[in-house]
Amino acid sequence: MDALFIGGTMLRRGLLTPGNPARIVRQFAALGRWGFGLAGELRQAAARSPQQIAIIDDQRQISYETLLDRAERLARSLPVAPGERVGLLCRNSARMIEALIGVTTLGADPVLMNTGLSPHQLATVAKDQGLRALILDDEFAPRVALVDGVEKIGEERFEQLIAGAPAAVTHPPERPGRTIVLTSGTTGVPKGARRPTPGGFRPLCSVIDRIPLRARDRVLIAAPLFHTWGFAGLQIALALRATVVLRRKFEPAAILDDLDRHGCHGMIAVPVMVQQLMELPPPARRPALRVVAVSGSALPGGLATRFMDRYGDVLYNLYGSTEASWASIATPADLRAAPHTAGRPPYGTRVAVLGENGEPVPAGAVGRLFVGNEMLFEGYTNGSARTMHGGLLATGDLGHLDADGRVFVDGREDDMIVSGGENVHPAEVEDLLADLPQVREVAVIGVPDDEYGQRLAAYLVLRDGETLDPEAVREHVRQHRARFSVPRDVVFLAALPRNATGKVVGRELPRPAA
Template sequence: MDLPFVVATLTRRGLLNPGRPIRVAAQLDALRKWGWSLAGELRQAAARDPGRTAIVDEHGATLTYQELLDRTERLARSMRTRYGVRAGDRVGVLCRNHHGLVEAVVAAMLLGADAVLVNTGLSAAQLATVAEEQALRLLVHDAEFAERILGLPADVHRVDERARDELIAGALPGEQLQPPEQDGRTIVLTSGTTGAPKGARRPTPNGFGPLVSIIDRIPLHARDTVMIAAPLFHTWGYAALQVAFAMRATIVLHRRFDPAATLAALVAQSCDALFAVPVMLQRLMEVPAPDPRPPLKVVAVSGSALPGGLATAFMNRYGDVLHNLYGSTEVSWASIAGPADLRAAPNSAGRPPHGTRLAILDDAGEPVGEGQVGRIFVGNEMLFEGYTSGASRERRDGLLDTGDLGRLDGGLLFVDGRADDMIVSGGENVFPAEVEDLIARLPQVREVAVIGVPDAEYGQRLAAFLALHPGETLDPEPVREYVRHYLARYSVPRDVIFVKYLPRNATGKVLTRELRRYYG
């Protein structure tokens, strides 16, 4: 990434303001020694703004950047002396959104250990599998998961919230921690919507490039107040945490997402930005807007597609502040849609940010034409390093396969869904996401999922699962007629099934395997 662009972006976002020379020097020295890992970002923030509030928990607990760094260093020393955690080990973190998760992840990285972010929605059996496959030495967990971890291998040490605080309080004085012999990695577990989760090794940034790619398009500024509602164990929530540390932001966290409580916190904490997943915006739209409205300048979402009409409706209520990032655990980011993009094309995934390459290729690896559907390949500085199992994804000319299908139209990317979600019905290619987006625009529909199911005559057919708003009614045939009016006949769902709610994982993605159980 070219230096003038980096400098201009950092200056525009307030990160190159001179400040106090001694603190600026300490900040740069922290980055030089510790790099751009989460541990390095916390150190640079504490060096530059030690007294600034780093984290505000929902119960009013606050920690400054210096206090947060002190706690993580004490925890790291105790993890090393009590449990023998060293560089190259793996520490699992099974926590909801609160300061304890942040402390555990940073403490592991201070020692050069890998931090494995464990999805809070995993079953006991899945947790046991993850612990064994990732060879965890230690699991830091919230007390609420005590029963769920009973089946873990006996050699995995367990530390709950009370024990974590005791480790911090009882840490013996010791030598100042030094940069480890190898950087600890972040291992994010794939969401597991179709089976057991896989561990994906995330790279450590090697400079300002990744940060600049994001903040050039999403206008965050130094010392903003940011609420991260997206789960921190998810790629998007963790990315938000990395960006927030880099910006020396004040971070507001709630353990669980509640729309009314979130809106109240956005107002009470005067939040400049909100990081969320799309289903959270749907829930925010279902409760009355507070008066006064939150002073939001940025609402950034990622993790799944924006349902039809949601982008426009949200901006009509809260202003043109919405930014939608399309990416994945494996490729980090591919494109970003800003408010103007979403006004023009609400279902667009936007445009690649600076330093990102994007290509739509056919099965032979050749570029397809404008408007034609193909496989989405992405290249940037933060492509994942592979799965912990040793597997990876297909690469072509330095670009990584996202596993999604999409098309480019006028420079904007449109995502048609997962490649393995596309069905062939009567010889025609059908994309469930297109039908979902259309049905979601019906005023009676609260949420919808469309999947492919076996069909004796056509090979496959579409099934639509609809959850309606309270008090609303709808029959299957009007839904089919509505789709038939806008789309080809082979896109009309043969099955229209009404449910109370859609099964979702902790990051808001629909669990399609649960829906397929309707068919045995």
């Protein structure tokens, strides 16, 4: 069954097209020797399509052949031993990808550092992860002043290492480098999660079966490469021998220009980016997109429908996490039928909604979401782990399945509050308020309450020129939800505090008095 699924998917996505026989032999030989990690995927792409443009960023474009050469030279010259850890503090660029693949080619472990971390957080992460070196963009040099005992490699030193190194790494390392992705850190210092290396074609095919990216597409990766979804987008793009379009910082108007100028077929993004694109006037010419794949947080309100009405039925929503990789994927048809759905589990993935006793709950009932697939993380670098049940990993979310088997995420387990003895899910109220035409973005959280233990507080950012009365907000919730879901506190802000991946940082929201 796996062979039929994999073969059929690869054929539909253009991965089994005829080509130069010698190159095809070298392509599969590279995968056989180097495996399905980034180092192996780059080598197979360079073997099959050496002159194909691999990356277009703000400063340059380079072929697969050149990308491989630079990554190998970096691996030969880095002052790091196999098995050691190297932090990467870089924005989306060719250099970030060269560093990532160079480190893994050496057999060292790259640690993907969030560019939004504070100096204190960066110093703590560097110490916790035991970094031997730190490769960074020059703009971050002042921010790593507190990082001690780590060799810092800025942009000039990076180029010197490549220029002065011999070419060609002919043998894989004894121990393949393992990528460490940091959790979001929205509630404190991020933890390191060890990502597994794919063991074959099935993980790739499970995703591209639902998200129809094709071989040699042009794909703009707007999600940060240090983020699980941006990193996954890079893995998919290299496997497809795609041309990756990058921009150091997300600027909505510039992104629209890139999509048109480079003729992009796909975009990898996080939901807040899609939301910001919708705040621009409609483009004079619709981009030639077949796929806009988002992940990382819920799609607010009716965003999915509004986006597809403007850009066509091209939106795909992947629900997953750093620890679980993916759990479900919503296609445009799913989102048209149920705009808030997270879709259905792809091939090889199982999702279960379990109650307090660990038994499955009926369709429509809310429970804890568990997922199982071959790409579950290998544990946190600090030795801690996530709850498992029957081989399934707890996502940390609450959710439910509808009668058609679609997954819905109802909020984080630790976000649910108990107000006057009633269970209240802030995400449910967020979705309701996001549909108000005056509201650009909203966050709802639980805060302490002297009488009820906890209550909801709503934080709203209004669209330019719009006004809204706090009592009108409460009345809207009162008409559509139970009384205990009505937020007593309604706070208007100029912007919500977000991290570099677009997630709202709840601890930075102003707290009302109890």
